[in-house]
Amino acid sequence: MLICSIGAVKSQELQQKGGQGGIFSLGVRSTFSLFNAHEDESNGLGLGGQFRIQFADQVNSDWFFDYLKSDLGDYASRTDYHIGWSVLYYPLRTPSRLQPYILAGHCFDYTEIRSNFDRDNRDDRLSSAVQAGLGVHVNLTPRFDLSFVGQYMIHLGSELDAHYENGALQFHEHGGSSMEGHLLFNVGINYKIADLW
Amino acid sequence: MVKLFSICCFVIFSLQAYSQPSAKFVMGPILKSTYRAQGLIAASATFSPSIMLNRASNNFYLSGFAEYHLDEKVSLRSDNFYYLNSSEESSFVDNAFRTYFGAYYHLNQRSIGNWDVKLGFQPGITFMRIHESINGEIQISRTVTSPSFLTSLGFDYYVWKYFHFFTNLTYMNSKLSGLISGPHKTDELVFSAGLGFQIKTNRN
Numbered sequence: 320m321l322i323c324s325i326g327a328v329k330s331q332e333l334q335q336k337g338g339q340g341g342i343f344s345l346g347v348r349s350t351f352s353l354f355n356a357h358e359d360e361s362n363g364l365g366l367g368g369q370f371r372i373q374f375a376d377q378v379n380s381d382w383f384f385d386y387l388k389s390d391l392g393d394y395a396s397r398t399d400y401h402i403g404w405s406v407l408y409y410p411l412r413t414p415s416r417l418q419p420y421i422l423a424g425h426c427f428d429y430t431e432i433r434s435n436f437d438r439d440n441r442d443d444r445l446s447s448a449v450q451a452g453l454g455v456h457v458n459l460t461p462r463f464d465l466s467f468v469g470q471y472m473i474h475l476g477s478e479l480d481a482h483y484e485n486g487a488l489q490f491h492e493h494g495g496s497s498m499e500g501h502l503l504f505n506v507g508i509n510y511k512i513a514d515l516w
Numbered sequence: 517m518v519k520l521f522s523i524c525c526f527v528i529f530s531l532q533a534y535s536q537p538s539a540k541f542v543m544g545p546i547l548k549s550t551y552r553a554q555g556l557i558a559a560s561a562t563f564s565p566s567i568m569l570n571r572a573s574n575n576f577y578l579s580g581f582a583e584y585h586l587d588e589k590v591s592l593r594s595d596n597f598y599y600l601n602s603s604e605e606s607s608f609v610d611n612a613f614r615t616y617f618g619a620y621y622h623l624n625q626r627s628i629g630n631w632d633v634k635l636g637f638q639p640g641i642t643f644m645r646i647h648e649s650i651n652g653e654i655q656i657s658r659t660v661t662s663p664s665f666l667t668s669l670g671f672d673y674y675v676w677k678y679f680h681f682f683t684n685l686t687y688m689n690s691k692l693s694g695l696i697s698g699p700h701k702t703d704e705l706v707f708s709a710g711l712g713f714q715i716k717t718n719r720n
Contacts, residue, residue, distance in 0.1 A: 347617060347618060347638075347639045348639060349639040349663070349665040350663075361699065364662070364663045364664070364665075364689070364690070364691060365663045366639050366640065366641055366663035366664070366665075367639070386663055387663065388662055388663055388691070388693050389693065390691075390693045390694075390698075390699040392698075393697075393698030393699065395694075396693035396694035396699075397693075433694060435694050435695055435696050435698070436696055438658075438694070459589060459590060459621055460586075460587060460589050460590055462586070463586065463589075463590045463619065465619075465621075465637070506637065506665075507639075508618055508619045508637065510586070510592075510619075
């Protein structure tokens with residue numbers, strides 16, 4: 320059904336009304352989180368989606384959602400939900416086959432950790448983050464691109480901690496705030512749907 | 517599996533070469549093939565064997581795909597894999613369903629006629645239940661949802677306006693988290709082949 324509904328999208332050349340500003344595109348992506356704050360934490364893998372609205376010839380915006388999972392040793396799992404946006408700046412004026420960019424933006428994050436042994440034993444937190452990085456669009460056709468992004472994301476929020484106390488796994492949300500960073504890599508595909516203005 | 521895949525490709529290519537009296541007369545009409553064009557919808561289902569890359573286990577899936585060709589270079593495609601069984605008596609996987617959505621880039625826009633050689637990338641999600649060993653006892657785990665992705669190499673041969681033969685070698689990456697027996701990598705290499713169906717939605 321999804322495929323058929325996409326069939327409604329016209330696949331001819333995009334009718335541009337002027338410059339690159341106003342182009343709306345939609346896509347999906349995979350996210351790889353290389354490290355997190357806990358020493359036992361594994362790399363994470365995520366599934367996500369994004370849409371882009373281009374503001375000007377050299378400025379684009381990326382609005383995304385990611386669902387990531389990772390492990391704390393063999394005793395707990397961590398799930399992260401990211402929702403946020405980034406502004407993309409293209410140093411090259413003319414779009415070419417390879418279109419590098421610099422990005423920076425904001426993100427909101429919901430984190431949940433759960434014991435592997437007792438799924439009711441859990442804790443969660445909300446945090447906000449800023450991210451910055453570098454990326455490149457590989458423009459496979461004028462309307463379709465494959466994008467690679469590397470970015471560093473720093474979360475500001477309370478710290479979630481997991482440790483054993485009296486032989487039982489305990490989760491603690493520490494008071495105050497802490498900075499927690501992780502390196503994220505995205506591989507995504509995007510299709511230009513329309514030129515909005 | 518890879519060896520078998522290579523042999524199949526070799527045989528198919530060889531048959532194509534030997535079945536024609538002379539490349540000089542044949543290449544013209546083949547190059548003008550327009551089976552694969554913008555607006556084409558293709559779909560099929562088949563049985564697919566797989567190798568689990570992190571343990572000595574082989575699985576069998578009922579796999580299906582639906583694909584929409586945006587143009588000659590790019591198609592959007594969804595692949596789905598439903599676990600049927602394993603070749604082992606005591607299998608690692610108890611039940612699984614993997615679903616993906618992404619795109620394929622088609623390499624032969626002009627040169628190989630009816631052949632379609634393509635590379636795909638699809639983010640997706642895996643639902644899996646396994647047999648886990650807890651204190652020496654084998655138990656069925658809860659169903660775990662994990663983000664996943666696949667990359668795929670495909671060779672299709674279009675034989676008529678409604679049919680094509682397809683082969684796909686697919687690498688699927690995923691990891692099960694939150695189980696008592698600890699995290700488990702569940703990467704698989706899946707081979708799919710069969711008869712595909714296609715229909716043109718754009719008359720131009």
